[in-house]
Amino acid sequence: MSRHVVVTGASSGIGAAIARHFARKGDRLSLGARRTERLPEVAPSAFCHQLDVCDAASVERFVAATIAKNGPIDVLVNNAGLARGTEQIATGEGVAWREMIETNVLGLLEVTRRVLPHMIDNGGGHVVVIGSIAGHKAYVGGGVYCGSKRALQPICEAIRMETLGKNVRVTSVDPGMVDTEFSVVRFSGDKERAEKVYAGTRPLVADDVAECVLFAVDRPAHVNLDTIVVMPTDQANPQMVHRTN
Numbered sequence: 059m060s061r062h063v064v065v066t067g068a069s070s071g072i073g074a075a076i077a078r079h080f081a082r083k084g085d086r087l088s089l090g091a092r093r094t095e096r097l098p099e100v101a102p103s104a105f106c107h108q109l110d111v112c113d114a115a116s117v118e119r120f121v122a123a124t125i126a127k128n129g130p131i132d133v134l135v136n137n138a139g140l141a142r143g144t145e146q147i148a149t150g151e152g153v154a155w156r157e158m159i160e161t162n163v164l165g166l167l168e169v170t171r172r173v174l175p176h177m178i179d180n181g182g183g184h185v186v187v188i189g190s191i192a193g194h195k196a197y198v199g200g201g202v203y204c205g206s207k208r209a210l211q212p213i214c215e216a217i218r219m220e221t222l223g224k225n226v227r228v229t230s231v232d233p234g235m236v237d238t239e240f241s242v243v244r245f246s247g248d249k250e251r252a253e254k255v256y257a258g259t260r261p262l263v264a265d266d267v268a269e270c271v272l273f274a275v276d277r278p279a280h281v282n283l284d285t286i287v288v289m290p291t292d293q294a295n296p297q298m299v300h301r302t303n
């Protein structure tokens with residue numbers, strides 16, 4: 059039976075790949091992002107709606123519109139997220155810190171808290187969180203991004219406890235390096251600098267992560283994959299990458 063799958067941050071990278079994979083399965087999709095003009099190209103049959111996870115009113119409108127259009131939400135993929143800059147703590151500044159924490163932590167909470175009650179009323183569902191290996195291991199210049207991703211771990215644990223007995227699954231899919239627009243965003247549009255992140259190595263592609271999400275969601279309802287850590291073979295941790303150049 060087709061599921062109603064909501065993907066946040068579906069205009070690019072991992073979110074777009076996840077949307078395409080679910081679309082191929084014949085699921086009913088609701089996609090959100092700020093750059094709405096990109097969404098219909100991702101999955102032409104999907105319901106597309108403006109979403110800024112940092113704006114509570116936008117989140118409210120998005121969740122209401124998706125339920126009105128596609129019915130109760132079976133799967134929520136909390137993918138919207140970003141890193142901004144690589145400043146160390148002593149030289150960093152609040153604008154970038156706030157943007158990361160507001161998007162990656164508070165934004166995810168604002169979406170999830172509006173979706174969970176509907177899932178529970180509807181007899182269950184699956185909350186997928188796109189975390190990161192940055193949430194498992196910090197690196198120089200990534201303290202706040204890593205902190206924002208580490209914060210998702212207790213949030214997932216709490217949701218599992220708070221929804222126990224309600225048929226709600228919670229899975230965190232935590233990738234290493236993935237070749238998306240992530241680094242271009244991190245370096246505020248500096249493509250040359252972004253390309254250096256992936257130079258001489260073979261990163262994951264967005265489809266690799268999407269396949270992990272699909273695998274977790276496609277398990278039988280009594281099976282909850284807690285955390286999937288997925289890394290490029292050429293990456294041992296956030297700062298150890300094998301390069302040929």
Ligand SMILES: NC(=O)c1ccc[n+]([C@@H]2O[C@H](COP(=O)([O-])OP(=O)(O)OC[C@H]3O[C@@H](n4cnc5c(N)ncnc54)[C@H](OP(=O)(O)O)[C@@H]3O)[C@@H](O)[C@H]2O)c1
Nearest residue numbers: 067069070071072091092093110111138139236238239240
């Ligand atoms: N690429 C990596 O190496 C990597 C590794 C581990 C984890 N991740 C995580 O994977 C997720 C997806 O990143 P990506 O690599 O696919 O990067 P990406 O290509 O830059 O995609 C990020 C997506 O998030 C959306 N987004 C950002 N801020 C938003 C907001 N305020 N409201 C709604 N949507 C927002 C963007 O859409 P709009 O700009 O159109 O709103 C875009 O669709 C993020 O959570 C990231 O932290 C990435």
